[in-house]
Amino acid sequence: MKSLGVRAGLLSVLLFVVFCAAWQLAVTPSASTGPALDPEYAKLMGISTAGAKSAMPGPLDVAAKLWDNLKRPFYDNGPNDKGLGLQLLYSIGRVALGYALAVVVAVPIGFLIGMSPLAYRALDPFIQVLKPISPLAWMPLALYTIKDSALSAIFVIFICSVWPMLLNTAFGVGAVRKEWLNVARTLEVGPWRRAFTVILPAAAPTILTGMRISIGIAWLVIVAAEMLVGGTGIGYFVWNEWNNLSIANVIVGILLIGVVGMVLDLILARLQKRVTFPE
Protein backbone atom coordinates (compact mmCIF):
# COMPACT_ATOMS: atom_id res chain seq x y z
CA MET A 1 0.00 0.00 0.00
CA LYS A 2 1.55 3.25 -1.10
CA SER A 3 1.30 6.34 1.05
CA LEU A 4 -1.52 8.80 0.51
CA GLY A 5 0.96 11.39 -0.76
CA VAL A 6 2.24 9.14 -3.54
CA ARG A 7 -1.25 8.12 -4.60
CA ALA A 8 -2.44 11.72 -4.61
CA GLY A 9 0.60 12.69 -6.70
CA LEU A 10 -0.14 9.96 -9.25
CA LEU A 11 -3.75 11.04 -9.45
CA SER A 12 -2.67 14.65 -10.00
CA VAL A 13 -0.43 13.61 -12.90
CA LEU A 14 -3.21 11.50 -14.35
CA LEU A 15 -5.71 14.37 -14.13
CA PHE A 16 -3.19 16.67 -15.78
CA VAL A 17 -2.62 14.24 -18.65
CA VAL A 18 -6.35 13.73 -19.15
CA PHE A 19 -6.93 17.46 -19.12
CA CYS A 20 -4.17 18.09 -21.67
CA ALA A 21 -5.43 15.29 -23.89
CA ALA A 22 -8.97 16.66 -23.80
CA TRP A 23 -7.66 20.11 -24.54
CA GLN A 24 -5.58 18.85 -27.46
CA LEU A 25 -8.56 16.93 -28.79
CA ALA A 26 -10.81 19.96 -28.48
CA VAL A 27 -8.56 22.24 -30.49
CA THR A 28 -7.69 19.70 -33.21
CA PRO A 29 -10.20 20.14 -36.05
CA SER A 30 -12.06 16.87 -36.60
CA ALA A 31 -11.88 15.06 -40.00
CA SER A 32 -15.57 15.68 -40.71
CA THR A 33 -15.32 19.47 -40.50
CA GLY A 34 -12.26 19.55 -42.72
CA PRO A 35 -13.75 18.75 -46.12
CA ALA A 36 -16.92 20.72 -45.32
CA LEU A 37 -14.89 23.83 -45.93
CA ASP A 38 -14.51 24.64 -49.56
CA PRO A 39 -10.76 24.37 -50.28
CA GLU A 40 -10.91 27.36 -52.60
CA TYR A 41 -12.58 29.48 -49.96
CA ALA A 42 -10.12 28.30 -47.41
CA LYS A 43 -7.26 29.27 -49.64
CA LEU A 44 -8.78 32.71 -50.05
CA MET A 45 -9.02 33.07 -46.30
CA GLY A 46 -5.39 32.06 -45.93
CA ILE A 47 -6.09 28.84 -44.10
CA SER A 48 -4.58 25.61 -45.30
CA THR A 49 -7.11 22.84 -45.15
CA ALA A 50 -4.52 20.12 -44.83
CA GLY A 51 -3.75 19.87 -41.08
CA ALA A 52 -5.77 22.99 -40.36
CA LYS A 53 -5.44 24.44 -36.91
CA SER A 54 -7.97 26.42 -34.97
CA ALA A 55 -6.92 29.78 -33.47
CA MET A 56 -7.08 28.26 -30.02
CA PRO A 57 -3.64 26.82 -29.25
CA GLY A 58 -3.27 23.34 -27.87
CA PRO A 59 -1.21 22.33 -24.88
CA LEU A 60 1.81 21.58 -27.05
CA ASP A 61 1.77 25.08 -28.57
CA VAL A 62 1.56 26.56 -25.12
CA ALA A 63 4.37 24.33 -23.89
CA ALA A 64 6.52 25.42 -26.82
CA LYS A 65 5.76 29.09 -26.15
CA LEU A 66 6.47 28.58 -22.48
CA TRP A 67 9.79 27.01 -23.33
CA ASP A 68 10.58 29.93 -25.65
CA ASN A 69 9.87 32.37 -22.88
CA LEU A 70 11.74 30.44 -20.23
CA LYS A 71 14.80 30.18 -22.44
CA ARG A 72 15.31 33.92 -22.47
CA PRO A 73 13.27 35.41 -19.66
CA PHE A 74 15.03 38.75 -19.24
CA TYR A 75 15.48 40.24 -22.70
CA ASP A 76 14.32 43.77 -23.29
CA ASN A 77 13.50 44.92 -26.82
CA GLY A 78 11.72 48.10 -25.96
CA PRO A 79 8.36 48.84 -24.38
CA ASN A 80 6.28 46.21 -26.17
CA ASP A 81 8.71 43.34 -26.21
CA LYS A 82 10.18 42.29 -22.92
CA GLY A 83 11.02 38.89 -21.47
CA LEU A 84 8.38 37.27 -19.32
CA GLY A 85 10.76 37.05 -16.39
CA LEU A 86 11.33 40.76 -16.61
CA GLN A 87 7.58 41.45 -16.68
CA LEU A 88 7.05 39.21 -13.67
CA LEU A 89 9.83 40.99 -11.81
CA TYR A 90 8.13 44.32 -12.47
CA SER A 91 4.88 42.99 -11.03
CA ILE A 92 6.54 41.33 -8.06
CA GLY A 93 8.51 44.48 -7.38
CA ARG A 94 5.34 46.60 -7.33
CA VAL A 95 3.58 44.14 -5.08
CA ALA A 96 6.58 43.96 -2.78
CA LEU A 97 6.78 47.73 -2.47
CA GLY A 98 3.09 48.36 -1.91
CA TYR A 99 2.83 45.39 0.40
CA ALA A 100 5.88 46.35 2.46
CA LEU A 101 4.49 49.83 2.81
CA ALA A 102 1.19 48.37 3.97
CA VAL A 103 2.94 46.19 6.56
CA VAL A 104 4.86 49.15 7.89
CA VAL A 105 1.68 51.16 8.23
CA ALA A 106 -0.89 48.52 9.17
CA VAL A 107 0.95 46.53 11.82
CA PRO A 108 1.91 49.41 14.14
CA ILE A 109 -1.43 51.14 13.72
CA GLY A 110 -3.26 47.85 14.19
CA PHE A 111 -1.21 47.35 17.34
CA LEU A 112 -2.31 50.67 18.77
CA ILE A 113 -5.93 50.10 17.80
CA GLY A 114 -5.85 46.67 19.38
CA MET A 115 -4.44 48.01 22.62
CA SER A 116 -6.98 50.79 22.96
CA PRO A 117 -10.66 49.94 22.94
CA LEU A 118 -11.33 53.66 22.47
CA ALA A 119 -9.28 53.85 19.29
CA TYR A 120 -10.90 50.65 18.09
CA ARG A 121 -14.38 52.05 18.51
CA ALA A 122 -13.45 55.43 17.04
CA LEU A 123 -11.78 54.07 13.91
CA ASP A 124 -14.10 51.17 13.29
CA PRO A 125 -16.66 53.07 11.15
CA PHE A 126 -13.93 54.40 8.85
CA ILE A 127 -12.38 50.99 8.42
CA GLN A 128 -15.75 49.40 7.77
CA VAL A 129 -16.46 51.88 4.95
CA LEU A 130 -12.99 51.86 3.42
CA LYS A 131 -12.46 48.12 3.55
CA PRO A 132 -15.08 46.99 0.99
CA ILE A 133 -14.00 49.53 -1.65
CA SER A 134 -12.55 47.75 -4.66
CA PRO A 135 -8.90 48.77 -4.81
CA LEU A 136 -9.22 49.63 -8.50
CA ALA A 137 -11.81 52.25 -7.64
CA TRP A 138 -8.97 54.21 -6.08
CA MET A 139 -7.07 54.22 -9.35
CA PRO A 140 -8.42 57.45 -10.88
CA LEU A 141 -7.98 59.27 -7.60
CA ALA A 142 -4.45 57.91 -7.33
CA LEU A 143 -3.61 58.87 -10.91
CA TYR A 144 -5.03 62.34 -10.36
CA THR A 145 -3.21 63.03 -7.10
CA ILE A 146 0.03 61.12 -7.63
CA LYS A 147 0.24 61.86 -11.37
CA ASP A 148 2.46 58.85 -11.93
CA SER A 149 1.08 55.58 -13.20
CA ALA A 150 3.82 53.41 -11.68
CA LEU A 151 3.37 54.95 -8.25
CA SER A 152 -0.39 54.73 -8.61
CA ALA A 153 -0.18 50.97 -9.10
CA ILE A 154 1.92 50.70 -5.95
CA PHE A 155 -0.59 52.82 -4.11
CA VAL A 156 -3.41 50.54 -5.20
CA ILE A 157 -1.49 47.54 -3.89
CA PHE A 158 -0.90 49.38 -0.65
CA ILE A 159 -4.54 50.28 -0.19
CA CYS A 160 -5.80 46.77 -0.86
CA SER A 161 -3.27 45.05 1.42
CA VAL A 162 -3.66 47.41 4.31
CA TRP A 163 -7.13 46.45 5.54
CA PRO A 164 -6.81 42.73 6.24
CA MET A 165 -3.52 43.35 8.03
CA LEU A 166 -4.88 46.27 10.01
CA LEU A 167 -7.97 44.41 11.15
CA ASN A 168 -6.18 41.19 11.93
CA THR A 169 -3.44 42.93 13.87
CA ALA A 170 -5.97 44.90 15.89
CA PHE A 171 -7.99 41.78 16.54
CA GLY A 172 -4.95 39.67 17.45
CA VAL A 173 -3.57 42.29 19.78
CA GLY A 174 -6.93 42.85 21.42
CA ALA A 175 -7.42 39.13 21.96
CA VAL A 176 -4.14 38.43 23.76
CA ARG A 177 -4.99 36.32 26.78
CA LYS A 178 -5.25 38.30 29.97
CA GLU A 179 -3.25 35.76 31.94
CA TRP A 180 -0.23 36.29 29.67
CA LEU A 181 -0.47 40.03 30.17
CA ASN A 182 -0.76 39.42 33.90
CA VAL A 183 2.43 37.38 33.80
CA ALA A 184 4.18 40.37 32.26
CA ARG A 185 2.62 42.69 34.81
CA THR A 186 3.70 40.65 37.82
CA LEU A 187 7.22 40.59 36.37
CA GLU A 188 7.15 44.39 36.04
CA VAL A 189 7.87 44.20 32.34
CA GLY A 190 7.88 47.63 30.71
CA PRO A 191 5.47 48.54 27.89
CA TRP A 192 7.97 48.16 25.05
CA ARG A 193 9.30 44.86 26.25
CA ARG A 194 5.77 43.67 26.84
CA ALA A 195 4.77 44.65 23.31
CA PHE A 196 7.63 42.71 21.78
CA THR A 197 7.88 39.73 24.12
CA VAL A 198 4.25 39.02 24.93
CA ILE A 199 1.77 40.82 22.69
CA LEU A 200 3.61 40.43 19.40
CA PRO A 201 4.31 36.68 19.70
CA ALA A 202 0.81 36.07 21.02
CA ALA A 203 -0.79 38.00 18.16
CA ALA A 204 1.67 36.86 15.49
CA PRO A 205 -0.42 33.98 14.12
CA THR A 206 -3.41 36.29 13.65
CA ILE A 207 -1.25 39.01 12.13
CA LEU A 208 0.28 36.52 9.71
CA THR A 209 -3.18 35.33 8.70
CA GLY A 210 -3.97 38.92 7.76
CA MET A 211 -0.70 39.21 5.87
CA ARG A 212 -1.46 36.05 3.96
CA ILE A 213 -4.89 37.27 2.94
CA SER A 214 -3.31 40.57 1.89
CA ILE A 215 -0.65 39.07 -0.34
CA GLY A 216 -3.34 37.05 -2.10
CA ILE A 217 -5.44 40.13 -2.74
CA ALA A 218 -2.40 42.16 -3.76
CA TRP A 219 -1.44 39.62 -6.40
CA LEU A 220 -5.00 39.52 -7.73
CA VAL A 221 -5.11 43.28 -7.93
CA ILE A 222 -1.72 43.92 -9.52
CA VAL A 223 -2.73 42.06 -12.69
CA ALA A 224 -5.84 44.19 -13.10
CA ALA A 225 -3.99 47.37 -12.17
CA GLU A 226 -1.27 46.72 -14.76
CA MET A 227 -3.87 46.10 -17.43
CA LEU A 228 -5.24 49.56 -16.65
CA VAL A 229 -1.98 51.38 -16.20
CA GLY A 230 -0.01 49.63 -18.93
CA GLY A 231 3.69 49.83 -19.63
CA THR A 232 5.20 46.91 -17.81
CA GLY A 233 4.25 43.97 -15.67
CA ILE A 234 2.61 40.63 -16.15
CA GLY A 235 -0.88 42.15 -16.31
CA TYR A 236 0.23 44.39 -19.12
CA PHE A 237 1.90 41.42 -20.81
CA VAL A 238 -1.34 39.43 -20.84
CA TRP A 239 -3.28 42.39 -22.18
CA ASN A 240 -0.64 43.15 -24.79
CA GLU A 241 -0.56 39.55 -26.01
CA TRP A 242 -4.35 39.65 -26.31
CA ASN A 243 -3.96 42.68 -28.53
CA ASN A 244 -1.37 40.73 -30.51
CA LEU A 245 -3.87 37.86 -30.71
CA SER A 246 -1.24 35.53 -29.33
CA ILE A 247 -3.52 33.33 -27.27
CA ALA A 248 -0.67 30.92 -26.48
CA ASN A 249 1.23 33.76 -24.81
CA VAL A 250 -1.88 34.79 -22.93
CA ILE A 251 -2.19 31.27 -21.58
CA VAL A 252 1.48 31.23 -20.64
CA GLY A 253 0.95 34.48 -18.79
CA ILE A 254 -2.10 33.10 -16.98
CA LEU A 255 -0.14 30.04 -15.96
CA LEU A 256 2.72 32.06 -14.57
CA ILE A 257 0.37 34.37 -12.66
CA GLY A 258 -0.99 31.27 -10.95
CA VAL A 259 2.43 29.87 -10.17
CA VAL A 260 3.76 33.12 -8.71
CA GLY A 261 0.61 33.58 -6.66
CA MET A 262 1.05 30.10 -5.29
CA VAL A 263 4.68 30.73 -4.41
CA LEU A 264 3.81 33.98 -2.62
CA ASP A 265 1.14 32.19 -0.63
CA LEU A 266 3.54 29.37 0.21
CA ILE A 267 6.09 31.83 1.54
CA LEU A 268 3.52 33.43 3.81
CA ALA A 269 2.23 30.03 4.88
CA ARG A 270 5.78 29.09 5.90
CA LEU A 271 6.13 32.24 7.95
CA GLN A 272 2.74 31.66 9.49
CA LYS A 273 3.68 28.16 10.49
CA ARG A 274 6.84 29.42 12.08
CA VAL A 275 5.07 31.84 14.42
CA THR A 276 2.17 29.59 15.26
CA PHE A 277 2.41 27.96 18.66
CA PRO A 278 0.43 25.01 19.93
CA GLU A 279 -1.44 25.57 23.15
Place this chain on the structure above:
Amino acid sequence: MAERVNAERFISIEGIARRYPAAGGSFTTIFENLWLQVPRGEFVCIIGHSGCGKTSVLNILAGLETPSDGVVVVDGQAIEGPSLDRAVIFQGHALLPWKSVIGNVAYAVSSRWRKAGRAEVEERSKRFIDLVGLKGNEAKKPAELSGGMRQRVGIARALSIEPKILLMDEPFSALDALTRGTLQDEVRRICKSTGQTVVMITHDVDEAIYLADKIVLMTNGPEAMVAEVVENPLPADRRRDSIHREPDFYTVRNHLVDFLVARSRTFKDEKPAGYDPRRPPLVRLGEPVAPPPINTIPFPAVATARD
Protein backbone atom coordinates in the same frame (compact mmCIF):
# COMPACT_ATOMS: atom_id res chain seq x y z
CA MET B 1 9.90 46.94 68.19
CA ALA B 2 9.04 48.25 64.72
CA GLU B 3 10.96 45.28 63.34
CA ARG B 4 8.71 42.94 65.24
CA VAL B 5 5.52 44.62 64.17
CA ASN B 6 6.70 44.41 60.60
CA ALA B 7 7.48 40.72 60.96
CA GLU B 8 4.10 40.01 62.53
CA ARG B 9 2.27 42.03 59.91
CA PHE B 10 4.50 41.30 57.01
CA ILE B 11 1.37 41.30 54.87
CA SER B 12 -1.40 43.41 56.29
CA ILE B 13 -4.72 43.49 54.53
CA GLU B 14 -6.50 46.54 55.88
CA GLY B 15 -10.20 46.86 55.29
CA ILE B 16 -10.25 45.95 51.62
CA ALA B 17 -13.49 45.68 49.66
CA ARG B 18 -14.43 44.47 46.21
CA ARG B 19 -17.64 45.71 44.65
CA TYR B 20 -19.01 45.22 41.19
CA PRO B 21 -21.65 47.38 39.59
CA ALA B 22 -24.94 45.49 39.52
CA ALA B 23 -28.09 46.01 37.49
CA GLY B 24 -30.04 49.14 38.39
CA GLY B 25 -27.03 51.26 39.33
CA SER B 26 -26.45 49.52 42.64
CA PHE B 27 -23.40 47.50 43.66
CA THR B 28 -22.82 43.91 44.57
CA THR B 29 -20.39 43.65 47.42
CA ILE B 30 -18.27 40.56 47.08
CA PHE B 31 -16.53 41.36 50.36
CA GLU B 32 -15.82 44.46 52.38
CA ASN B 33 -13.97 45.50 55.48
CA LEU B 34 -11.68 42.52 55.17
CA TRP B 35 -8.69 42.45 57.50
CA LEU B 36 -5.96 39.89 57.70
CA GLN B 37 -2.37 39.72 58.82
CA VAL B 38 0.27 37.32 57.67
CA PRO B 39 3.59 37.15 59.52
CA ARG B 40 6.85 36.78 57.68
CA GLY B 41 7.80 33.22 56.81
CA GLU B 42 4.33 31.82 57.33
CA PHE B 43 2.40 29.56 54.98
CA VAL B 44 -1.23 30.66 54.92
CA CYS B 45 -4.04 28.90 53.10
CA ILE B 46 -7.35 30.57 52.36
CA ILE B 47 -10.30 28.25 51.99
CA GLY B 48 -13.88 29.07 51.16
CA HIS B 49 -16.58 28.18 48.73
CA SER B 50 -16.47 28.94 45.05
CA GLY B 51 -17.31 32.53 44.27
CA CYS B 52 -16.66 33.92 47.73
CA GLY B 53 -13.89 36.13 46.41
CA LYS B 54 -10.68 34.23 47.08
CA THR B 55 -9.21 34.95 43.68
CA SER B 56 -10.14 38.60 44.07
CA VAL B 57 -8.28 38.76 47.38
CA LEU B 58 -5.24 37.11 45.83
CA ASN B 59 -5.28 39.38 42.80
CA ILE B 60 -5.44 42.38 45.07
CA LEU B 61 -2.47 41.00 47.00
CA ALA B 62 -0.66 40.53 43.72
CA GLY B 63 -1.49 44.09 42.71
CA LEU B 64 -3.27 42.92 39.58
CA GLU B 65 -6.53 44.42 40.82
CA THR B 66 -7.07 47.44 42.99
CA PRO B 67 -9.52 47.07 45.87
CA SER B 68 -12.68 49.18 45.80
CA ASP B 69 -11.73 50.23 49.32
CA GLY B 70 -8.91 49.75 51.76
CA VAL B 71 -5.24 48.97 51.29
CA VAL B 72 -2.78 46.14 51.50
CA VAL B 73 0.49 46.90 53.21
CA VAL B 74 3.44 44.65 52.52
CA ASP B 75 6.58 45.03 54.56
CA GLY B 76 5.50 48.49 55.68
CA GLN B 77 4.56 49.76 52.24
CA ALA B 78 1.13 50.06 50.68
CA ILE B 79 1.10 48.17 47.41
CA GLU B 80 0.38 49.96 44.18
CA GLY B 81 0.32 47.51 41.36
CA PRO B 82 2.17 44.29 40.69
CA SER B 83 5.70 43.79 41.84
CA LEU B 84 8.56 41.37 41.41
CA ASP B 85 8.49 40.99 45.20
CA ARG B 86 5.25 39.08 44.91
CA ALA B 87 5.32 36.13 42.57
CA VAL B 88 2.08 34.58 41.44
CA ILE B 89 1.42 30.98 40.51
CA PHE B 90 -1.72 31.16 38.45
CA GLN B 91 -4.54 28.69 38.49
CA GLY B 92 -4.15 27.90 34.79
CA HIS B 93 -0.33 27.77 34.75
CA ALA B 94 -0.20 30.85 32.42
CA LEU B 95 2.98 29.79 30.69
CA LEU B 96 3.85 31.59 27.48
CA PRO B 97 3.20 28.82 24.93
CA TRP B 98 5.64 30.13 22.35
CA LYS B 99 8.53 29.93 24.79
CA SER B 100 10.28 26.75 25.87
CA VAL B 101 10.45 25.65 29.50
CA ILE B 102 13.75 27.41 29.99
CA GLY B 103 12.51 30.37 27.97
CA ASN B 104 9.59 30.83 30.34
CA VAL B 105 11.76 30.69 33.43
CA ALA B 106 14.48 32.84 31.86
CA TYR B 107 11.89 35.46 30.99
CA ALA B 108 11.14 35.87 34.69
CA VAL B 109 14.81 35.76 35.68
CA SER B 110 15.82 38.37 33.13
CA SER B 111 12.92 40.57 34.22
CA ARG B 112 14.13 40.38 37.80
CA TRP B 113 17.81 40.94 37.02
CA ARG B 114 17.72 43.13 33.95
CA LYS B 115 21.45 43.57 33.69
CA ALA B 116 22.30 39.92 34.17
CA GLY B 117 24.28 38.27 31.39
CA ARG B 118 22.86 35.55 29.22
CA ALA B 119 24.91 32.80 30.83
CA GLU B 120 23.94 33.92 34.29
CA VAL B 121 20.23 33.96 33.43
CA GLU B 122 20.50 30.55 31.85
CA GLU B 123 22.40 29.08 34.78
CA ARG B 124 19.86 30.38 37.25
CA SER B 125 16.89 29.22 35.18
CA LYS B 126 18.40 25.74 34.92
CA ARG B 127 18.91 25.60 38.66
CA PHE B 128 15.23 26.24 39.30
CA ILE B 129 14.12 23.84 36.60
CA ASP B 130 16.23 21.20 38.38
CA LEU B 131 14.68 22.18 41.68
CA VAL B 132 11.20 21.28 40.48
CA GLY B 133 12.46 18.07 38.91
CA LEU B 134 12.26 19.00 35.25
CA LYS B 135 15.89 18.49 34.31
CA GLY B 136 16.14 17.38 30.71
CA ASN B 137 12.93 19.12 29.64
CA GLU B 138 14.41 22.58 29.23
CA ALA B 139 13.88 22.79 25.48
CA LYS B 140 10.30 21.51 25.45
CA LYS B 141 7.36 23.76 24.75
CA PRO B 142 4.52 23.88 27.29
CA ALA B 143 2.26 22.04 24.84
CA GLU B 144 4.61 19.06 25.04
CA LEU B 145 4.33 18.81 28.83
CA SER B 146 1.79 17.12 31.06
CA GLY B 147 -0.42 19.23 33.31
CA GLY B 148 1.74 18.49 36.31
CA MET B 149 4.93 19.41 34.48
CA ARG B 150 3.42 22.70 33.33
CA GLN B 151 2.47 23.58 36.87
CA ARG B 152 6.05 22.76 37.90
CA VAL B 153 7.36 25.23 35.34
CA GLY B 154 4.99 27.80 36.83
CA ILE B 155 6.43 27.06 40.25
CA ALA B 156 10.00 27.27 38.97
CA ARG B 157 9.22 30.56 37.28
CA ALA B 158 7.71 32.00 40.46
CA LEU B 159 10.52 30.81 42.74
CA SER B 160 13.32 31.80 40.38
CA ILE B 161 12.82 35.49 41.07
CA GLU B 162 13.22 34.97 44.83
CA PRO B 163 10.02 36.77 45.73
CA LYS B 164 9.35 38.03 49.22
CA ILE B 165 5.88 36.55 48.92
CA LEU B 166 4.58 33.64 46.93
CA LEU B 167 0.93 33.83 45.93
CA MET B 168 -0.81 30.71 44.67
CA ASP B 169 -4.32 30.44 43.29
CA GLU B 170 -5.47 26.83 43.50
CA PRO B 171 -2.21 25.75 41.88
CA PHE B 172 -2.94 22.04 42.01
CA SER B 173 -6.67 21.87 41.49
CA ALA B 174 -6.43 20.72 37.88
CA LEU B 175 -4.07 17.84 38.65
CA ASP B 176 -4.67 14.19 39.46
CA ALA B 177 -4.28 13.10 43.08
CA LEU B 178 -0.86 11.51 42.65
CA THR B 179 0.73 14.44 40.87
CA ARG B 180 -0.88 16.81 43.29
CA GLY B 181 0.67 14.91 46.19
CA THR B 182 4.17 15.04 44.74
CA LEU B 183 3.93 18.71 43.95
CA GLN B 184 2.60 19.52 47.41
CA ASP B 185 5.59 17.72 48.88
CA GLU B 186 7.94 19.71 46.72
CA VAL B 187 6.34 23.05 47.39
CA ARG B 188 6.34 22.34 51.11
CA ARG B 189 9.98 21.28 51.09
CA ILE B 190 11.12 24.30 49.10
CA CYS B 191 9.07 26.81 51.06
CA LYS B 192 10.10 25.41 54.42
CA SER B 193 13.77 25.36 53.53
CA THR B 194 13.76 28.99 52.40
CA GLY B 195 11.30 30.35 54.96
CA GLN B 196 9.10 31.58 52.12
CA THR B 197 6.03 33.61 53.00
CA VAL B 198 3.14 32.06 51.12
CA VAL B 199 -0.52 32.83 50.61
CA MET B 200 -2.31 30.03 48.87
CA ILE B 201 -5.89 29.52 47.86
CA THR B 202 -7.35 26.06 47.87
CA HIS B 203 -10.58 24.14 47.86
CA ASP B 204 -8.92 21.11 49.30
CA VAL B 205 -9.09 20.74 53.08
CA ASP B 206 -6.36 18.09 53.24
CA GLU B 207 -4.05 20.20 51.14
CA ALA B 208 -4.55 23.09 53.54
CA ILE B 209 -3.85 20.90 56.58
CA TYR B 210 -0.72 19.45 55.04
CA LEU B 211 0.77 22.72 53.82
CA ALA B 212 -0.47 25.57 55.95
CA ASP B 213 0.70 27.06 59.21
CA LYS B 214 -2.56 28.97 59.39
CA ILE B 215 -5.81 28.41 57.58
CA VAL B 216 -8.07 31.36 56.85
CA LEU B 217 -11.76 30.52 56.61
CA MET B 218 -13.84 32.69 54.34
CA THR B 219 -17.63 32.66 54.53
CA ASN B 220 -19.81 32.43 51.46
CA GLY B 221 -20.33 35.44 49.26
CA PRO B 222 -21.71 37.90 48.63
CA GLU B 223 -20.40 39.98 51.49
CA ALA B 224 -17.94 37.32 52.42
CA MET B 225 -15.79 37.75 55.50
CA VAL B 226 -12.96 36.08 57.29
CA ALA B 227 -14.76 33.99 59.89
CA GLU B 228 -11.65 32.88 61.70
CA VAL B 229 -8.04 31.97 61.32
CA VAL B 230 -7.24 28.43 62.38
CA GLU B 231 -3.77 27.71 63.65
CA ASN B 232 -2.60 24.36 62.36
CA PRO B 233 -1.82 22.22 65.42
CA LEU B 234 0.07 19.54 63.48
CA PRO B 235 3.82 19.30 64.10
CA ALA B 236 6.08 21.05 61.63
CA ASP B 237 7.73 17.78 60.67
CA ARG B 238 4.44 16.22 59.52
CA ARG B 239 4.65 13.80 56.65
CA ARG B 240 2.11 13.07 54.00
CA ASP B 241 2.10 9.32 54.57
CA SER B 242 1.51 9.55 58.31
CA ILE B 243 -0.40 12.80 58.63
CA HIS B 244 -3.72 11.06 59.20
CA ARG B 245 -2.26 9.43 62.30
CA GLU B 246 -1.37 12.73 63.91
CA PRO B 247 -3.50 13.10 67.04
CA ASP B 248 -4.96 16.45 65.97
CA PHE B 249 -5.51 15.61 62.34
CA TYR B 250 -9.18 14.79 62.55
CA THR B 251 -9.85 17.62 64.97
CA VAL B 252 -8.64 20.15 62.42
CA ARG B 253 -10.13 18.32 59.52
CA ASN B 254 -13.55 18.07 61.14
CA HIS B 255 -13.39 21.70 62.14
CA LEU B 256 -12.64 22.78 58.57
CA VAL B 257 -15.19 20.48 56.99
CA ASP B 258 -17.83 21.60 59.49
CA PHE B 259 -17.08 25.13 58.52
CA LEU B 260 -17.37 24.49 54.81
CA VAL B 261 -20.50 22.39 55.15
CA ALA B 262 -22.47 24.53 57.55
CA ARG B 263 -20.87 27.50 59.22
CA SER B 264 -19.63 29.16 56.03
CA ARG B 265 -23.27 29.70 55.17
CA THR B 266 -24.68 30.53 58.60
CA PHE B 267 -21.77 32.48 60.05
CA LYS B 268 -23.13 35.81 58.86
CA ASP B 269 -26.28 35.43 60.95
CA GLU B 270 -24.72 33.79 63.97
CA LYS B 271 -21.62 35.84 64.53
CA PRO B 272 -19.95 34.94 67.81
CA ALA B 273 -20.21 37.59 70.49
CA GLY B 274 -17.45 40.14 70.17
CA TYR B 275 -16.61 39.28 66.57
CA ASP B 276 -14.45 42.05 65.17
CA PRO B 277 -13.73 41.94 61.45
CA ARG B 278 -10.50 43.81 62.14
CA ARG B 279 -9.26 40.99 64.31
CA PRO B 280 -10.74 37.70 63.15
CA PRO B 281 -10.51 35.20 66.01
CA LEU B 282 -7.42 33.02 66.01
CA VAL B 283 -8.54 29.50 66.78
CA ARG B 284 -6.16 27.08 68.42
CA LEU B 285 -7.73 23.67 68.29
CA GLY B 286 -7.02 21.26 71.10
CA GLU B 287 -6.32 24.20 73.33
CA PRO B 288 -9.67 25.90 73.85
CA VAL B 289 -9.66 29.66 73.54
CA ALA B 290 -11.57 30.27 76.76
CA PRO B 291 -10.60 28.29 79.88
CA PRO B 292 -12.99 25.34 80.02
CA PRO B 293 -15.39 24.79 82.90
CA ILE B 294 -13.76 22.62 85.53
CA ASN B 295 -15.99 19.61 85.16
CA THR B 296 -15.69 19.17 81.38
CA ILE B 297 -13.04 17.21 79.62
CA PRO B 298 -10.91 19.49 77.47
CA PHE B 299 -11.57 18.96 73.78
CA PRO B 300 -10.15 16.99 72.22
CA ALA B 301 -8.95 14.67 74.92
CA VAL B 302 -6.08 13.21 72.92
CA ALA B 303 -4.54 16.56 72.23
CA THR B 304 -4.38 17.42 75.91
CA ALA B 305 -3.08 14.01 76.78
CA ARG B 306 -0.18 14.56 74.42
CA ASP B 307 0.63 17.95 75.87
